[in-house]
Amino acid sequence: MSPDPQRTPLYDRHVEAGAQMVEFGGWSMPLQYTSMREEHLAVRNDCGVFDVSHMGEVHLTGPGALEALERAVTNRVADLAPGQARYTLICDEAGGIIDDALVYRPAEDIFTVVVNAGPRPKDVAHLREVIGGACDMVDITDQVALVAVQGPRALELLQPMASIELAPIGYYHFAEGELNGLKATFSRTGYTGEDGFELFVDSENAVAVWDAVVSAGARPCGLGARDTLRLEAGMRLSGQDIDETTNPLEAGLGWAVKLDKGDFVGREVLLRVKADGPARAFIGLLPEGRAIARHGNAITDAGAPAGEVTSGTYGFTVGRAVATGYVDAGHRQSESYQVVVRDQPVNAQRVPLPFYRRPRD
């Protein structure tokens, strides 16, 4: 019997707001408040706010932290400046992806690894095993709440409440300050493809921060919109697009793997994958017409089995179904495929990711 889902500090706010709650990664989270379409479009055109406190945070401190972390993750972390964050994979010995993560470096000997809710126990076990006693390691998930404010108006909305200048914080950089007098780390990161800030705050201040952001005009958005937004933006979902059965090279994430940085868990296997060429390729597909391809739908190439869809939904901004999945190496060159939706093959054009890119000034 599985334990009851965990609740973030903002649970009551979601229920009060009438959100439809779902279980995700062991947590009770809002799927939607009003409509996924409205929430999705609010993020693309205005400003939305997400409770992502279910994500995990692991804190590493001490002179041994850098070297230990370099061995535990695929991307290089040694050249992270204080105030910089970087995307990485966490792989096992077989080169399979345990999780994807963001590594933050607040100071030379301090790192915070932000991981996904579901895989967190595996992430923590992996980090403990690789890091051992090389540095101090603490899972601070329960002490930290994470509120993601996303959209073209996010900065304008947050600035009046922020104690520091937000505009100079570059993408994948962060700075400590206060929001309405409450300690907050402003991280210019997100999972939507829009500008915005993820706010790391103490759990006991989560409600005050949420209320302030919502009162300022940010629209509460749930996991449903989070999924349609991130898929349009071409982002992978850990546990669905990437998992222990996939390696970063076939997932199109080789840019987050530095094979020349020195040893790390999974490196040997990944060197072989690179030399032989990945067995599969992760591709973007635009199904024709009115069919929405979904996780598990077969992908065929001129009728021959070629692979499987890992994520698929309706993109409210692009105005059509979007899908991603893997095709076998032998079929990776095609320009169009078929996705088999409810037993019917539907033509799908292969397109480079992302499906949507936000307009830049």
Place this chain on the structure above:
Amino acid sequence: MDTSGYRFSKTHEWVSGPSGKVRVGITEHAQSQLGDVIFVELPQPGAEVSAGGKFGVIESVKAASDLYAPASGKVTAVNEKLAQNPELVNNDPYGDGWMIELELSEPASAELLEEAAYLEYASSL
């Protein structure tokens, strides 16, 4: 929308009356379970539908579901607005979110539920 004359099926469709020319759609419970509607596949005017038989497909972000006719008859009109505005099904399932108009070939089955009984049924699920 005055739904007092409506009859409801256990598969969450409604018909606006028991006989003659009627409209058909899905219930508030159904739209809430489905989430944002993306496409509604409907028959052409002139098509015959039979009670309990599939008359179309509704696709939401979450899943695709078959639509079952609550009564038998001939399709006399189809809600053209749904092609451009499928969210009408979510926002006004008993009014502007109607799907097809039928000329019933026989009175609707007495087994269809009246509104109070349907609401009780839906809340028990």
